[in-house]
Amino acid sequence: METDEGRASTSTAGTAARVREVIADAGVSQREFARRIVMDPSKLSRALSGTRRFTVAELARIADEGRVDADWLLGTRPRERETAPAVRVEGGRPLQIVRETVRLIAEHGFHAVRVADIARACATSSAAIHYHFPGRAELLEAAVRWCMDEDTARRATHLAEADDAAAELRQLIALQTPRTAQQRRQWAVWLDLWAEAARSTAVGRLHSEYYRQWRETVTDVLRRGAGQGVFRAGIDPHAAALTLTALIDGLATHVLSVSGPESATAADAMHRTLTTYVTHTILAP
Template identity: 90%
Template sequence: METDDVLDGAPTADTAARVREVIAEAGVSQREFARRVVMDPSKLSRSLSGTRRFTAAELARIADEGRIDAGWLLGTRPREKDTAPAAGVEGGRPLQIVRETVRLIAEHGFHAVRVADIARACATSSATIHYHFPGRAELLEAAVRWCMDEDTARRAARLAEADDAAAELRQLIALQTPRTAQQRRQWAVWLDLWAEAARSTAVGRLHSEYYRQWRETVADVVRRGVGQGVFRAGVDPQAAALTLTALIDGLATHVLSVSGPSSDSAADAMHAALTAHVTHTILAP
């Protein structure tokens, strides 16, 4: 059941048609548009097909991305000249809100971050934050989804650079080793998510889906490596993915607990341990 505020008066078919028009004008795929408005692609698909109503916050984000009046989406106002994006806001206001939420969660933890803190970081009002994301739960879900999308994009870019499956696996290990500020920030958010996933059904589903995608990526790489002869013939791809994931999670938690210059040494040790594991259990002799 949807827990968001739903616009009961909205004519679903007409609203969906107008949203389709906005997506077409954006010139991107439906999945990419969902990413831009920080929306679950399956929810966008169901809303466009008429089996689910758009929520007020979703329409606000769609209007912001399309630079149009939300009233036009609802059919209550004629379409006017495109509105200008928020000054100096890269990607639009919703993505700015999500990016700043991720940064603040990484620095202070989700439960220590107030809407007023996010509004201050975005140089806007709390009312604007609530306009796009009515509650803290929706903000957390959006932040987690954004982190997942960013990680998936980086993963695809890294794999595209590799020459064979062994190189692909090395790239994945490098991607998950928290060396840079961005990597450490996303790991900090992910650690916060583990605790929240046990309490929130929506976040729990995202948590499970991310791990499913990640393990399948690793399993596919291992499968290819066995076929290429660079990995051991008897390696079980699913078991190898599960074991490597557990090692990465445990070692990354240790790295995140270390601060200052020692964090570089901890990251080096994590990378060395993961490389040794792959050498002794996955790589062909």
């Protein structure tokens, strides 16, 4: 006779197998699928291996992205393809929710954003928001993770286009200079998250880990450039990365404090200052 524990194990394994099927149908990597459903890749990996269970909200986002019935994922109903909602928003409802959350954080601040505000921005109900993200904390964490993933992907694309480490460093400086509305929005979110990091909240710790990865990216570029001979001999990649990222942070904070036409002038000044600093202290003479 099968025990409750055995049935739960079988159910978990079946759900994981069906999620793998959805990922295969999507034709993307497991990490990319995790990004699309705004889920920590390590949590997705553990759920697929059976060491943790998918939450109801995670299954809702998987069903939305895969355009399948959530009940089929749970094994309680046969699969019916293309069961998307009548009104299909671009990228799916979860991503719409997350994008609007990021926009609202940038405009009003981390602690001022309410679920009701997000629902209004998405032209849906608070219940629909909670269907995908049960709590406000989970939603805000998902928004921060998505923001970081987008920034990482954009950075990787630009670095891949560079011919050498010097060109990579110029790309990084351009990406970190808040000229466009998107770049200013991203920086506004980062500024709010630094306060969370100082308070050592869950979201703050996530931001601290992301910032560590960002500084390591700069360090790797500097190390690579020293090996290529395009940067000064004897440069300390770690110390130089710490100084450069701190300079970027301070200058960007100043640019964001300026509004209107003056913001473009401030951004130009930031870019010139960073370029001059790199020329005189990092590039090989």
